[in-house]
Each structure stands twice: as structure tokens, then as C-alpha cells.
Amino acid sequence: MALQSGADQPGADESRADEASPDVVLEARGITKRFPGVLANDTVDFALRRGQVHCLLGENGAGKSTLMNVVFGLYQPDAGELLVRGEPVRFRSSADAIAAGIGMVHQHFQLVPVMAVWENVVLGDELTRGPLLDRGAARARIAELSERYSLAIDPDAVVGELSVGAQQRVELLKALFRDADILILDEPTAVLTPQEVDGFFEIVRSLLDRGISVVFITHKLREVLAVADEVTVLRGGKAVGRADPRTATQGSLATLMVGRDVSFEVDKAPAEPGAVVLRVVDLTVADDRGVPTVSGLELQVRAGEIFGVAGVEGNGQRELVEAITGIRPSVSGSVAIGGTDVTGWNPRRIADLGVGHVPEDRSKDGLVGPFSLADNLVLNRYHRAEFSRRFVVRRDAVRRNAERLVADFDVRTTGVDVPAGTLSGGNQQKLVIARELSADLSLLIVAQPTRGLDVGSIEFIHRQIVARRDEGVAVLLVSAELDEVLSLADRVGVLYRGRFAEVLDREEATRRRCGMLMGGADQHAEEVA
Amino acid sequence: MLLAMVDLPAQDKPTRPPRTPRRGFTRLSRLQTIGVAYLLLGVTLVVQVAGALDPAQVVFLFGLGDGVPQVGVQPAAFTLGTGLLFVLAGVVALGERWTGRYAGVALLVATVLFVPLVLVTSLALSAAGTMNVVPLMGESLRVGTPVALGALAGLYAERSGVVNIGIEGMMLAGAGVGFVVYAVLGAAGGWPLYVSVVVAVAVGGLMAALHALLSVTFRTDQIVSGVAINLLAIGLTSFLRREVLLPLGIGGGSTLPTIEIPLLADLPLVGRSLFVGKPIYFTMFLIFALTQVVLFRSAWGLRVRSVGENPHAAETLGIDVVKTRYQAVIVGGLLAGLAGAWFTLETVGTFDNLITNGKGFIALAALIFGKWRPWSAFGGAVLFGFAEALGRRIQLLDVSVGGFPVPSQFLQVLPFVVTIVVLAGAIGRAIPPASVGVPFERSR
Amino acid sequence: MSEPGRRDPPGRGLASRLIETYFRAAPVTVPIYAVLTAAAVGSLVILAVGSNPVDAYGALLSGAAGSPGAIAGTLARSTPYIIAALAVAFGFKAGLFNIGAEGQLLMGALAAAWVGSSPALAGLPAVAYLPLVLMAGAAGGLLWGGIPGVLKARTGAHEVIVTIMLNAIALGAVAWVVTSPDPVLLLDTTASVPHSRPMAASARLPELIAGSGLHLGFVVALALCAVVWFVLERTTLGFEIRTSGVSPNAARYAGMSVPRIIILVLAAAGALAGIGGAGEVSGGPNGYLTPGLLRNIGFDSIAIALLARANPFAIIPAALLWGGLLSGAPLMQLRADLSLDLVLIIQALIILFVAADAIVRFLFRVRRPKRDDELGEQAIFAKGWGV
């Protein structure tokens, strides 16, 4: 068995932890990091060998980013020590880590969107001529690096106007520009299409060829098996084991990662679609900058089916959902719900038709952090007779409602008066789900319903969504996780540049085909090739 | 509104301004709203004003000295023509859907015409028949000096991500304390004057350091911190005035000397009006040029901007966000202090309570109007300077409408009205630094 | 990970319970400590100019509350501050920074003076006239608050700057209407110092205690506190206001119309301040309006609203403190030979320490909440430029 649990670690590993073997370039010993109320890292050991890819695997919230932020000098550990190339180090800020040859591509890009690529790259390590920035030298250096690692980046482009894939390559450039030979990649594939992921692995291999060692953070088992030379699994802040990717299987990794047997398949009966509930015709919607990001989109969702919207983020998902729910005015086209044309209606009227909406950014759009759970649970229906009488809120009704929903939806909290912002991410999302799914629904729109959540919450939420479908609700599911779309949806539309590249029945929707459509490939041409 | 509609080539161009097309006629877009206003104004001009004006020609002079170019204008005809143009611009803007980008252009042209329109009508309504435009421009620049410096004070702070509504207080403290030191030193010109200017600058920096302490270190709400700064400056300066200045019995001290810029001051027509002035006035231009370079061409400027846009990104690159914000806020404070010195040490020669009279807030408006870019903010400052200079001019000209003199209060509030109009017209498209107002918490 | 809400276990022993209570009480104790700290720093200033802090504060105290007359004076002085601070706090609750109370007070006072001195209404009995005067004040303020509301909602012009500009414009407008001899609008042509026509006797708010200066406006102010509290905390409108104050995005997603709330709140805040302005012309000692009558009341109310953490009931003690400082200052000047402006410094220091509660928390060892979320809504005052 390739897996070893942390408890009965054989001697080989212990000796490695004690006296660093010469090819260990980065080592963390007994790292502990505490946040208020959370033990994010609990005496974690970790070692990266020269020229290898070391995968850090763990589900959301396992403490992977925290560990690497400690390594990168952004967080100060509460206990434990770091060794770089065998030397003990203490990083007071990331400047120290950078000086020690460590580079990090963060899970959430750390870029300044309004500035040019070259400005983003030199920032903090500016090339100057006299008192002024040396733009020419910066450009030349970037062009050279971009060439060497085939990154294809124009140094003068404005970062905010680049695609996410290109932004990620800018992040890589930042690290390479500083001559990093230890590179930490925190969930780098989350924003890429399956095909882009393959391209990204190519880049990673070219880094290895140049002697750079890579820490690769992910929660996707498939990727671990594809790139890793070594794997460390984190669970609940602890390093629970190591695995050899040559012999491990997805199943064995999953068990180690979650701590129990899991199936990522969602149990569901075949859909029994009814009448069309949502009908979108020739819809065009502009984003905040006035650029149409949804253009001429057509969509129909029937009662009792889950329509999954796949696609790389930024292809109009947000605008589409906001236009359907009335939050964002559309430029042209129409939206009809249950046969009623609701184009131009305000969000309240649309919601009152029986439309539930789980927004993609729960903490910003779905909840009011400082408000109590009870208030959050009536955020969009305090005005109904159930909760208010002549403009005066019925506080007892609000409270009873909260107590019922918290129990029904298994929200873990000490009470309904607690501010929602103090709940964990999974419980916050359950709160939003509880509010939106408890209404009398005909249409349910869920965007990124499980982003950043642990497996337990994901399973719970998936079951809730399927249950709603089985009650005959039409469900529009938007997710950047192709796997999520494929496991829940009855039909799949791949959104590319503001319209559906193709709408596929579930059986036709393979990862490969969807991935290609997400990348904008002309599907038939590819199929032939 | 002048500058707001021009898309200046930007150093770090924010995302394109939105022109969100909307549905239906009930929700007018911003340009359409302005269009309606212009349409109404145009109709008023044509129907009401043009006919009522004295038909006699008014004459504009351009410069001082011999052979001054002059332009005669027939007020009624001019007003009629402008009115029709406004109507046209309004219609074009209202039809934004069909006219597209011409809507903005039409409004811009009409807006530019505002200035001559105001000049012509006020001159036509006054007893005088001529006006010299160049000294008016010179005065606009001079009156705009503290506003411009204040805008820069805000620029540095806000580019680094710290809202600064304490500019007024920083100016006031500089003006007050600077003058108190001057009074104590004898108030008779010479070196004490320059020492006092330095003190004023330093006091501005100190107030800014306090603002940074509150809003960066203690992460107080930045607007609240600014209010506290303003209150403190009022209390401090009026206390000092009562305790120090009044006992000394200082009426009017002498102010910074007038200097001439060699060669430039001798330029025909404009030389005497623009290139003869006082030190802080000239320094202001230098500082603007310097700011442009520092902010957009130096490493420090790059860091300041990055910290204002995305401090966490800067932090991951090893930049000390807190230190950078302190530096930027304090640099701004020094400039606000200099603006304060302009009031007491360069211009008036005494200190009265609340002598800055809201200029710090107008500076803030100029900054927003200028979309947080140095030269555009300068344009905003000059615009307000112009409004104020014009107000003074009109007061001197004895303008009367329908037999009643235009009340002085109207002219005094003119810059404030202009500010509101400009903001309503401009800010819809102004995109502040992304992280301004957001306290930064260091990762630990 | 789905761990339950992150809270520390409650303390067990009496001592730890006391400590817990101490920290829980932070919203109340921190402002009090801020006032004490400000007084301490103020005494350094007093020492610096060579006076005795004990004498000075003693005189201040007896001037403010040393006798029934002094107390009545303090209450009278506080009345406009209570109402104007409500106007500011109301804005805070919606995430709006209403710096315009100054101008709104003035416009309210102007409208009230106009109605209250109008020859056409001269014979009206007080029962009809007084509500009319207050309503006129509300209307004047409503207009002046509505303008920034509409501009913010429609064009995005930031309310901070617009209200500041409107303050200056209101001052100009009042100066013109009240003092202009050409044309005469509201000027009392018989007066030696320019001021408005006097209010009719039946348009003047009656004194609660004869000769004390304390008028019915104080009762109105207290009632308004209750009304504002009820609206904010108990009604659906208040729920909308608070939601859009804390998170405009969440409000939008929940189907609330944020622009509508912005206009409504600023207009209502203006109306509140307008009533305050009306109360001062009609209840004040003179019974007429001068441009300087309400000087700085609007600005100081910002400090009061902050001191009270935008809580409508906490505004009452905060405003009393403010009024007390002002009404006690002359005695301090007399007895300790200190300039009145010292009070301004103390006021500024109070607001400074309230704003920077971190300093106070450090000095008095009051623990900071772990996250802003736990502070609840009080944490939110204003946010950046919010464009």
C-alpha cells in the first residue's frame, strides 16, 4: 500500500525529518499556526526535494494555503521552524522569503489590474536608472523570461484586460523575475480549462528542467496523479500522511484527504423535465464597464431539470445570472419566467414569482456579515405579511423562522442571534441555501454553490439541490468547477464569450468535449483532428 | 465638466468608463441627464436671455501692454448662438442611443462654451463694457494655488489608499501655527518669514502623521479620522490665536515678496500677469511637474500606486504597506501645510479663524474631478480658481439683473455651486484607487 | 470545516464573568474612557498655558451643572445638538456620511423664520402655528438633504463633498435672505444689527421653565430620538436602511432599491436637522434668525453622533456633554482665565479618541473584538469614496 497514515510513520520518513538530506531544498518542521478560533496548521512537517513537484493535497480549509503562506513569510508561525537548503531561516516578511529564492503564485491572484504587466512584475524589485524606473530594461528582461518559458506575455498589456490564464502567467513571471528556484503554486489550475491545465503542466515541467523545485497545491486528485513526484496530504490542519503517486489511486487519496470513504458521484434519479420555466431569448447584458459580456444568449430551463452552465469564469456567468434575477438591467433580449415576461422587472418582483437565487459571492452579496442569522434568513422577505405587519417587523416570527431553518438545514451555530459573519464558510453557505431553498420555488438559480467548501458541506448542498429538482423546481446551476456541473446537471451549456458554445445532453457532455468548448475551440474541427 | 469628458491619455488607465445602456425612457443615462439640463438651459438662453441683453458690443482684451489683441462680441447674438448650440448638444446627448460617442463630444463642446458665455453675459449686464481676460487667468491660477496644492495633498494620500478629508484641517493648522511662529518672531518679513513657511509645512506633515497613525496604524475609519483632524485644527488654531496672537496684537504682518521670473516675466501680453508672483505660487507648478514624475516614473511612485490599488499584492512582494502609506500621507500633509502658508504668509499677512474657508474640501473635489491624476486635478483647481476670480471680477463690475445688483453672496458661493455641478457631471466616470478607504491589515 | 460558531467558552468564575461584562460593555465604556482621556490631555494644555486644570474643570462643571439654572442652560444648549446628531446618525446607519447637517439646520431655520414671521399668518393660534413652523423647518431641511441624496443616487456624486458645498451655499443663501437690504426679503429693517424679521409670538416654542431658556424643543428632540430608534430598529424600512448601510450589495441582491434608500435617508436626515434649525429660531432667546445662529452645530453633531456610535438614545448623553462643555465654558474663562476655545480642543480630542478607539482600548485594557463582524453594525460608519 502506497499510503501511510501519519501515526505509524515508518523510520525512513523520520530520519528525513531529522537530518535533512542534501537534496531537500525546503523543509518545514512542526509548523503550527493558529487563527482566532481555528487551528489552521497543527505541527505540520513538510519537505521539498530539488527538481521535484511536491503536491500538497487537502480539501478546502485543510490549511494548505496557510502552510505555504508561512513558508512564504506572510504569516508568522506560532511554532515550528523552516529550513531552506538545510539552513534554518526566519522570515519576517515575504521580502525575506523572496530573497531566499522562494516564489509564490497565490490562490487569489495578487495583481494590480490597472497597471501594466511590466509594472506588476518589477514592483518591489524595481530596476532603476538613476532615480527613475528603467522601463526598457524591465521590458527586455520580461521578454526574455517570457520567451524562455514560452509564456507569451506582452509586457505593456494592462493586467486587468488579460484573460485569467494570462494573468496567471504574469504571476509566474513575477516569481521567475526574482530568480525563484523554489516555486509555490497555490491551486493554480482552479481557473483553467482542462486543456489549459495540460498546457500549464508543460510549463511546470519546463520549470523543473531548469532546476526549479515546485510545491503544487491542489484538492484535485486527478492532478496529483498527473504531476506529483511526492504527495503530502493535509486534513484539518494536520499532515495526515504521505503517498507515492506512482502507486496511489484517486480512491485511496480521497480517503486520506477526507478521512472517510467518499464518492464524488451524486446519487440522483433520471430527470423528469416538465414545462419550460425559464426562457431567455437573444439576451445581451453589459458588465460594469459597459462591455457586453452576454450577447445574444438563448436558454431554456424546464421544471424538474438541472441545467448546468459550464465555462471559464468571466465569460458572462455573473452578468447572465444578474440579468435573470433583475439585479442588472439587460441591453436587449427578453427573460420570461413561468410564461411571464419579466424583462426589466426589479429583483423583488422577480423573487416574488418564486425565484430563489444563491449568489456566487455569499459573503458579499448573499449575507450581511454583522447581522444576526435571524435577520439574514429574512433578508429578502422581511416585507412579506409573514414577517411584518404594517411596516413593523414581527420579531418573534423572524426568530421562529430562523430556529426552524437552522435546524432543518443543519447550520452549526450557538444561536440565531450570532452575527452571520462569524460562521465558517460552509455554514454561511448553508445559511444562504436555507433562505433561498426554503421559499416556495419554481426556479432556483445557484452560482458557484460549493466554492471553497469542505466535502461534507458540498455533499449536503448537492443533495439539497437535487431534492429541489425532484420536487419539480427548474434549476439553473452555474459553476466554474466542471466536475460539479457534470455530476449535477441533466443538461450542460458551455458558456464561452457570452453565449452557449453548445448545449449538450448529459451523456454527450464529456470532460474532454466540455473542456474544449470552454477554451473556445471549434468543437467539430477538434473532433476531426 | 470640461476635463471630465476628455479622455486623457492615462498613465495607468483605469478600466474604460462605463456607458451603461439602459432600457426605457424612465431611466436616463448620465449623459442624457446632462443633456436634459443643457437643453433647458439652451431654451432659456434663446427665449429669455438673448433678447433681454443690452445690444451694445462688449470688448475682451487679451493681455497687458501695447497692441493688445481685442475681440468685440455682440452679446445678444452670441447668447442666441450659444443657446442654439446648447439645444443641439442636448438633443444629441438625449439621442445617445443613436448618436453614440457624438453625445459626449457635443456635451464637451457645449461645456467649453460655458466660460465665454458667463463672461459675455456678465459683462453685458454690467456697467463696464470691456474686460481683460489675461489678468483674469492669472488670478484664477493664483486663487487656485491652495486648491491645487490641497488636491496634491489628497492625491498622494488617496493614491496610497488613504481617504483624506482632513486636507482642510492640515491646511488650517499649517496656516495658523505657521503664522503664530511668524508673529512670535516679529512678523516683519525676512528670514523669519521663510522659517515660518517651513514650520507651516512641517505642521501640515505632523497633522498628516496623526491621520496616518489613526487610519493606518489604528485602522480607524478614514473619513472619521479626517473629521477628527479638521476639528482638532479648528480648536488648536483658534486657541492659539486667542492665547498668542491676540495678546501680541498682530494686525497685519508683511508677506512673502513678489518675484519675477527672468525673461518669462517680460513676455509680451501675458508676462506680467502670469510670471510675476509669489514663491508658493511658483512652487506649486514645480511640485505638480515633480509629482507627475515621482508618481508615474519612480520606484516609490509605483509602490504608492500599488499600495492604493491592491495592498495585499504589494505585501506579497515584500513591500511594507504601512510604511508606504505613512510616507504618502505625510508627503501630502507637507503640501497641505504649504497650502496653509499660502493663506497667511503669502497672501493675507494675518490669521483669522477658519481662514482656509473650505478650500481643503474644494481641493478634494478638484482631486475627484481630476480622477486622481495630477494634471487633471490641476485643471480642476484652476477651474475653481476661475470661478472665484470671476466672482470677484463681477462684484467689481457691478453686475445687475433686472435693476437689482447681483448679491455678493451669490458670487461667494459660485465656486461651491460649480463644485457640485462638476461632481455630478464628472464622478460617475471617475474611478478611485481600488483600495482607497479600506484599512489594511497586515498578514500575521 | 463545519465547526460551530467560533466563540470562546463563557467564563466560569465571578471574576471572569466580571471581566466578560467589562468587555461586553465596550460600546458604552470606550466613549466614556475617550472623554476621560481627552480631559486628561486637555489638562496638559491647560498646564502649558499656566492655568490650573482642577480650577478650570471645576469651573467648567459648575458652569454646566452647578445649579438648576445651569442645568437648564445645558439642556437648552444641547437641544439642537441632539436633533442634528440624529440627522447625522441616521445617515451613518445607511452607510452615508451626512456632513450637511449644518446647511440643513440653516435651511430649516430659514424656512421656519419665513413662515413664522410671515405677515399673512400673523393671527394664527399657537396650536396651529407651531406645527406649521416645525413642518416648514422640516421641509427646508428635506430639500437640502434631498439634493445630495438625489445626486448620489443618480450620478454618484459623493455625499461628503456635496453636503459640504451645500453647507457653504446655505450660509450664503441665509446671509442673503436675512441680511440683504436690496431687495429686502426677510431683513428686519428696524434693527441696528442685521437680522431677520422676528417670529410671531404664537410661532415661538414655549419655555418649559419660565426664564430658563429651556423650551419645548427639548421634548421634541427626545421624542425624535425615540422615533428614529423605532424606525431603524423595528420597521421594515429600518431593516432596509441598515442592510444597505452595512452591505449595499447584499441589499441589492435581496431586492432592496439602494438608490431609493439613499434619497430617502438623506432627505429624512435633512428634515430632522431642519426641525432642529426651526426649533432654534422659534425656541431660542431672540426669536429671529441671524446667519451665525447655528454656527458649527452641524459639524459638532458629527462628533456627537460618533461619540454615541450612531445610537439614537446614546445621542442624548453625548449631546448633553457637548452642551455642557459649551455652556460651562464662560465660567471657566472667567474663573481660570482660559480662552473659550479650549473647549474646542477638548471636543476635538474627544472625537479623536473615540475615532481611534484602539488607543483607548489599549490604555484601559479593553479587548478588541476578534473580528469586525462581531462588533455588529456599530462598526460601520462611512466607507471610502464608495463609487
Ligand SMILES: Nc1ncnc2c1ncn2[C@@H]1O[C@H](COP(=O)(O)OP(=O)(O)O)[C@@H](O)[C@H]1O
Ligand atoms: N487570515 C485568516 N484569518 C482567520 N482564519 C483563517 C485565515 N486564513 C485561513 N483561515 C482559516 O484557516 C483554515 C485553513 O485555511 P486555508 O489554509 O486557506 O485552507 P486551504 O488553503 O487548505 O483551503 C480555514 O478554516 C480558514 O478559515
Ligand SMILES: [Mg+2]
Ligand atoms: Mg487555499
